[in-house]
Amino acid sequence: MYSPKLQRLRAVDSSSRLRVYQVWKGRNKFFCGGRIIFGPDVKSIFLTLSLILIPVILFWAFVAKHLISLYSHGGGIILVVSSVLLTAYIIVLLFLTSGTDPGIVPRNPQPPDLDDDSSGLSTDWGGSQSSACGVPLTKNVSINGIVVKVKYCQTCMLYRPPRCSHCSICNNCVERFDHHCPWVGQCIGKRNYRFFFMFVSSTTLLCLHVLFSCSINITSIMHKKHCSMWMAIQQSPVSGILITYTFVICWFVGGLTTFHLYLISSNQTTYENFRYQYDRKMNPYNVGIARNCMEVFCSKMPRSRNNFRALIKGDSPVGLYKGPTTDVEMGRRRGIDADDFEDPRNRIGNLGRLERCRTQPRHDHLEERRGNWR
Known part of the structure; x- marks a missing residue:
């Protein structure tokens, strides 16, 4: 049983040691004490969020009210509430994709x-x-x-490992590497590919939802005012802007969703599709459409190979890890115990004493030679 003072000393010593994420050689950004890992271009998430939230907020502010009044039986409320739930779901998927270890292989x-x-x-x-x-x-x-x-x-x-590739942006080897996505600021690999596909496909559904709702709004104005579509857009310019915006975005995210559906059905990654072109030769990973889809959607997420919050082995102070940086890059650095320094210190002290013992006769000899010169 340790005394309270000793326990406090041990706690201070443990808190002063470095953790794995603090000496990580990749370019990842860590938050919450190493619990969340992002890519080096984490700021791109804010751009992606703005591209999603700004149109949806405009939809809620200028179109939703008219839809609710248009369908008195509750159909307008269903359209608005479903857009809120779908947007929240997409934001969660975005952070799960961006803040999850994609399958980094430890060095x-x-x-x-x-x-x-x-x-x-x-x-x-x-x-x-x-x-x-x-x-x-x-x-x-x-x-x-x-x-x-x-x-x-x-x-x-x-x-x-097979299907693994080294990402030059994150500077990590990633299992089942698909690509590095700049929109989520993270590599897409074995552990977050499912989140990525659900994020892209859900974004497609949200675009279609807003496009459909705004089209209903324009159509209702045309019937109510007995005017042309251009006049209806002038009555609700936000609806016209959102129709144009979501139509363009649907081609991008919809095409991306379709492409990844093809990759899932044939058990390929984006990297393999562009690099190896498995359609021209036999794909060793293709086990049939049903099993390929089950592998992506129904398989259990593998555990991360890295414990980013683990303490570096050894009880050395933090400052000792800053010196041999090149040794860590080459993978040869190890944890150093405080006891390992005791013997070198003794040797250094003995060498100092021996050096002092040797310098005294040399000093006398020099004085004698100076006397002879005089």
């Missing part, structure tokens, strides 16, 4: 051992070149009877 502390065959991968020694540390740049792995090459990442010092 190795050192290059892999050439004699380590535990991964079950066979090295293609004949056809692959070697990296600076002598590790072959590619290895072969069999997936559903098809041999696939996996590459060695010299930054993360590991053989990337």
